[in-house]
Amino acid sequence: MRSPLRSATPVGLVALLALSGCGFSGEEGGAARAADREQRIVVDNFRAPVADWALESDAAYILSLSGCLETLTRYDEAAGEIVPALATEWEQVSPLEWEFTLREGVRFQDGTALTADAVVTSLRTVLDAEVPARAFSPAVVSGVEAVDERTVRITTPSESPLVPYRLASVNTGVLAPAAFEGGSVDPFGHCTGPFTPVSEQPKQSLTVDRNEDYWGGEVQLAGAEVRFITDGATRATQVQTGEADVSLSIPAANVAALEADSAVEVLKAESPRTATLYMNNGRAPFDDVDFRKAVRSALDLDALAASVYEGAALPATGPFAPSEPWATEGAEAPQQDADAAKELLAAAGYTAERPLEIIAIVERAEFADVATVIQENLKSVGVPVTITTKEYAAVEPDLLAGDYDMVLSQRNRLIDIADPIGFLTADYTCEGTYNLSHFCDEDYDRLVAQAAGTADTEQRYELYARAGEILEEQAVNVWLVNEQAVDAVRADLQNHRQDPLSRYVLRAETTKPAS
Amino acid sequence: MTAFLARRTATLGITVLLASFVVFLIPYVTPGDPVRKIIRSRVAGEVIDDSVAQALAADLGLQDPLMMQYLRWLGRLLGGDMGLSYASRTPVAEQVLPALAVTLSLVVMTLGAAAAVSVVLGVVAALQEGRAADRVITTVTQAFIAVPEYWLAPVLVLVFALNLSLLPSAGWSGPSSAVLPVAVLALRPTSYFTSAVREGVLDALGAEHVVAARARGLGRVRTLRRHVLPNGLLPLTTLVAVWFAGLLGGSVIVEVVFAIPGMGRLLYDAVRNSDIPLAQGGVVVVVGLAVLLTTAADLVHGLLNPRLRGRRA
Numbered sequence: 001m002r003s004p005l006r007s008a009t010p011v012g013l014v015a016l017l018a019l020s021g022c023g024f025s026g027e028e029g030g031a032a033r034a035a036d037r038e039q040r041i042v043v044d045n046f047r048a049p050v051a052d053w054a055l056e057s058d059a060a061y062i063l064s065l066s067g068c069l070e071t072l073t074r075y076d077e078a079a080g081e082i083v084p085a086l087a088t089e090w091e092q093v094s095p096l097e098w099e100f101t102l103r104e105g106v107r108f109q110d111g112t113a114l115t116a117d118a119v120v121t122s123l124r125t126v127l128d129a130e131v132p133a134r135a136f137s138p139a140v141v142s143g144v145e146a147v148d149e150r151t152v153r154i155t156t157p158s159e160s161p162l163v164p165y166r167l168a169s170v171n172t173g174v175l176a177p178a179a180f181e182g183g184s185v186d187p188f189g190h191c192t193g194p195f196t197p198v199s200e201q202p203k204q205s206l207t208v209d210r211n212e213d214y215w216g217g218e219v220q221l222a223g224a225e226v227r228f229i230t231d232g233a234t235r236a237t238q239v240q241t242g243e244a245d246v247s248l249s250i251p252a253a254n255v256a257a258l259e260a261d262s263a264v265e266v267l268k269a270e271s272p273r274t275a276t277l278y279m280n281n282g283r284a285p286f287d288d289v290d291f292r293k294a295v296r297s298a299l300d301l302d303a304l305a306a307s308v309y310e311g312a313a314l315p316a317t318g319p320f321a322p323s324e325p326w327a328t329e330g331a332e333a334p335q336q337d338a339d340a341a342k343e344l345l346a347a348a349g350y351t352a353e354r355p356l357e358i359i360a361i362v363e364r365a366e367f368a369d370v371a372t373v374i375q376e377n378l379k380s381v382g383v384p385v386t387i388t389t390k391e392y393a394a395v396e397p398d399l400l401a402g403d404y405d406m407v408l409s410q411r412n413r414l415i416d417i418a419d420p421i422g423f424l425t426a427d428y429t430c431e432g433t434y435n436l437s438h439f440c441d442e443d444y445d446r447l448v449a450q451a452a453g454t455a456d457t458e459q460r461y462e463l464y465a466r467a468g469e470i471l472e473e474q475a476v477n478v479w480l481v482n483e484q485a486v487d488a489v490r491a492d493l494q495n496h497r498q499d500p501l502s503r504y505v506l507r508a509e510t511t512k513p514a515s
Numbered sequence: 516m517t518a519f520l521a522r523r524t525a526t527l528g529i530t531v532l533l534a535s536f537v538v539f540l541i542p543y544v545t546p547g548d549p550v551r552k553i554i555r556s557r558v559a560g561e562v563i564d565d566s567v568a569q570a571l572a573a574d575l576g577l578q579d580p581l582m583m584q585y586l587r588w589l590g591r592l593l594g595g596d597m598g599l600s601y602a603s604r605t606p607v608a609e610q611v612l613p614a615l616a617v618t619l620s621l622v623v624m625t626l627g628a629a630a631a632v633s634v635v636l637g638v639v640a641a642l643q644e645g646r647a648a649d650r651v652i653t654t655v656t657q658a659f660i661a662v663p664e665y666w667l668a669p670v671l672v673l674v675f676a677l678n679l680s681l682l683p684s685a686g687w688s689g690p691s692s693a694v695l696p697v698a699v700l701a702l703r704p705t706s707y708f709t710s711a712v713r714e715g716v717l718d719a720l721g722a723e724h725v726v727a728a729r730a731r732g733l734g735r736v737r738t739l740r741r742h743v744l745p746n747g748l749l750p751l752t753t754l755v756a757v758w759f760a761g762l763l764g765g766s767v768i769v770e771v772v773f774a775i776p777g778m779g780r781l782l783y784d785a786v787r788n789s790d791i792p793l794a795q796g797g798v799v800v801v802v803g804l805a806v807l808l809t810t811a812a813d814l815v816h817g818l819l820n821p822r823l824r825g826r827r828a
Contacts, residue, residue: 048784050602050603050784050788050790052602052603052604052605054604057602130570130571130574131571184604184605201776202610202613202776203614203776203780203781203784204686204687204774204776227686227774228774229685229774230771230774230783230784231685231771231772231774233669233772234672234684234685234772234773234774237672237673237676237677237684237685238684238685240677241676241677241680241683241684243676243683243684243685243686393789
């Protein structure tokens with residue numbers, strides 16, 4: 001089987017375009033001005049590296065978005081599929097083994113060649129980390145070895161069609177062996193990407209210069225500064241003042257002002273995050289499917305999206321965003337129907353013996369308001385609800401132990417890899433490690449297990465869709481709104497493409513005209 | 516005086532020791548499992564394998580009795596070792612000291628600006644007691660107290676960075692980047708300082724030796740410089756020291772909004788990332804410095820005020 005995922009035509013390709021990276025800047029509004037190769041840009045990012053550039057940590061995202069760190073494969077936002085990056089092809093040579101052929105002529109920024117040994121050194125560092133990244137942990141990868149100078153073999157503990165997806169995770173980015181000398185990770189001059197990190201102001205910024213020898217073509221910008229600015233309003237201001245060319249993750253409250261500014265372009269894309277009202281299926285009254293459906297019917301998702309989220313999120317149609325290729329085609333958001341809710345409550349034999357509790361985690365400030373809206377909706381159909389706010393870490397043990405009624409939280413479905421298998425398995429199978437809903441259904445488990453072993457992308461996506469339908473039919477949770485990734489860029493920036501997961505921002509093709 | 520110094524030093528030591536114990540306990544008495552918080556800060560994602568959590572807890576010594584952990588931490592601290600940051604795995608001191616330097620410079624600029632402005636306003640108000648200038652200065656500076664930093668910061672950014680393009684909206688890269696954060700931080704101390712200077716100068720103006728000096732024909736400016744200001748500004752020394760201590764750890768909002776890599780931002784990030792050693796080290800330094808400063812202010816006050824020194828000694 002030769003590179004099956006490369007040739008596959010995923011279901012809903014067009015839809016996936018919308019899911020991941022539909023926002024482009026520059027050129028389309030008129031004739032592009034000539035690019036100036038001496039230009040440098042500023043990117044305001046919402047997080048700073050905290051783990052001394054350890055690749056298994058979130059620091060990998062910063063190295064990747066800065067145009068430094070590259071992976072063997074890459075999830076192409078435009079094509080909606082896994083495409084070659086540092087590896088040109090890959091093959092499942094046996095049920096438990098995949099081999100990746102490395103691209104020829106690639107050199108690290110320190111001048112050393114990209115070899116299989118170098119890749120193995122880098123990947124083993126991640127695999128052996130004290131706290132491994134879930135995309136590439138011993139649970140899913142059992143071995144990494146060099147077959148010859150240009151071939152890397154990845155061994156899995158069980159048959160997995162998703163290894164190329166795992167090697168697109170930024171946590172599996174490849175650094176030169178010299179980056180790992182001395183016990184810590186040093187990415188400076190040790191990446192392969194279009195930009196080379198040259199200096200760092202701790203907690204403030206990372207400065208990168210053009211990589212003149214980039215294997216992927218001529219890099220247009222002379223360099224960039226990635227600033228770490230945690231305050232969303234400050235990021236929004238900086239792109240308006242022109243201090244920043246790109247500001248990632250703009251808060252909903254700042255979107256209207258930016259949209260009114262002709263010097264700024266606001267880019268929006270559906271993010272794989274859905275705000276969810278988790279219901280404890282393991283205890284009464286939520287152990288009755290009619291009661292769960294009643295809760296769903298009682299809620300006004302349109303009003304919720306319009307009010308609390310100020311239009312920066314759309315009513316959810318189920319566990320997946322409509323544009324995802326594994327979502328059920330034509331699915332619509334449930335509409336509020338108080339009469340139906342009351343009938344379902346009667347069918348469930350519900351009596352308001354005690355107020356039910358909604359826990360709103362404090363890490364998401366908007367959840368307090370969401371909980372209030374839900375409280376009003378449920379009160380109108382005769383379900384009394386109290387609201388408590390708690391820190392997520394404080395409430396997690398209770399959630400996992402099944403000691404709660406309802407909790408407002410949200411999940412990134414593609415947190416590990418560009419495929420929802422991890423989410424569907426961990427969150428909803430009977431033995432799922434993050435099954436907060438305490439949902440258990442044999443048919444569902446069978447489907448997910450079948451999907452996990454299905455190499456054919458189209459078939460696998462169909463199985464995911466069926467799994468999603470079961471979750472919706474069983475009203476396991478109420479999926480409230482699909483959040484949007486909102487970035488803002490200066491209008492003169494050209495060839496910038498938005499990535500809803502903020503993995504790729506500085507690219508070789510990005511240009512800016514002389515100011 | 517020696518007894519006074521010894522008493523103050525002993526009090527300082529006990530205060531820092533008690534504070535260190537409270538600081539050490541905070542991460543353990545707040546809700547949530549510290550190990551899970553640490554893991555979440557290191558890797559994206561919510562699913563945490565129990566075996567990973569247990570291995571990390573053992574590695575970090577988090578399974579030992581709390582008192583043993585405290586004594587181990589205190590022993591290292593006394594030896595100048597604040598431990599390793601959980602998140603970055605680098606020595607805490609390497610992060611705390613640069614952040615402290617940034618915050619100290621921010622605080623010095625803030626208090627310098629506040630003191631300079633308040634001396635002028637306070638003296639003018641005192642000399643114009645009861646007149647229009649006094650009433651305006653008193654009313655306006657009192658209003659400063661009610662202006663919260665989280666409101667003032669975005670307003671100043673909106674006016675001076677966005678609309679007028681005069682100053683950068685954030686960052687810490689030169690004198691111009693300090694103007695807005697210093698203005699925000701200086702507002703409230705300016706109010707308190709002005710009031711203190713006004714009262715101090717009024718008291719001094721009414722003192723017998725000042726009245727006598729004036730009666731002897733000493734000029735107004737010389738009287739002010741030689742007899743009024745030295746005593747009139749005395750309350751300012753204690754106030755500056757108290758505000759110095761407060762601003763060291765109280766600049767969180769300003770440092771976050773203006774993206775300043777100081778102690779406030781460091782502590783904010785440390786708490787958000789559940790980086791216990793970093794949070795503990797940062798707070799201990801801030802508390803220690805605050806206690807040291809207030810003690811120093813007390814001593815200076817005592818030295819400058821013989822009556823007070825005599826009473827304490």
